[in-house]
Amino acid sequence: MKEGYKQKTGVRRWVQTMDLRDDPELIAEYRRRHAEGQIWPEILQGIRDCGLLDMEIYILGTRLVMICEAPENVEWDEAMRKMAAGPRQAEWEDFMAVFQKCEPGQRSEEKWQMMERMFHVYS
Numbered sequence: 856m857k858e859g860y861k862q863k864t865g866v867r868r869w870v871q872t873m874d875l876r877d878d879p880e881l882i883a884e885y886r887r888r889h890a891e892g893q894i895w896p897e898i899l900q901g902i903r904d905c906g907l908l909d910m911e912i913y914i915l916g917t918r919l920v921m922i923c924e925a926p927e928n929v930e931w932d933e934a935m936r937k938m939a940a941g942p943r944q945a946e947w948e949d950f951m952a953v954f955q956k957c958e959p960g961q962r963s964e965e966k967w968q969m970m971e972r973m974f975h976v977y978s
Contacts, residue, residue, distance in 0.1 A: 901941030
């Protein structure tokens with residue numbers, strides 16, 4: 856859902872998923888490349904510059920789940936266009952693609968599939 860889900864704090868949340876190739880050595884290297892201090896500074900700055908407040912990636916086996924949060928006024932497609940145009944972003948996508956079940960040359964927003972929230976604790 857590209858509109859994201861409003862949070863109580865004036866923040867909108869998006870949750871996406873993607874699968875990695877089923878190869879323990881590739882998965883270990885993918886984890887290493889995402890460890891603190893390993894991600895290229897331009898990529899971290901691009902995440903901040905496109906308006907995201909937070910981005911987390913969780914893993915179970917080959918399944919990745921990414922949670923992104925931004926202020927309510929951030930529009931997802933515009934944020935992803937801005938991120939894609941950032942320094943070294945296309946290079947980073949190619950650098951990561953060897954681990955991911957994706958087509959060569961795909962941008963981040965093409966690889967990651969938006970998830971639909973089907974439950975939360977209703978208040």
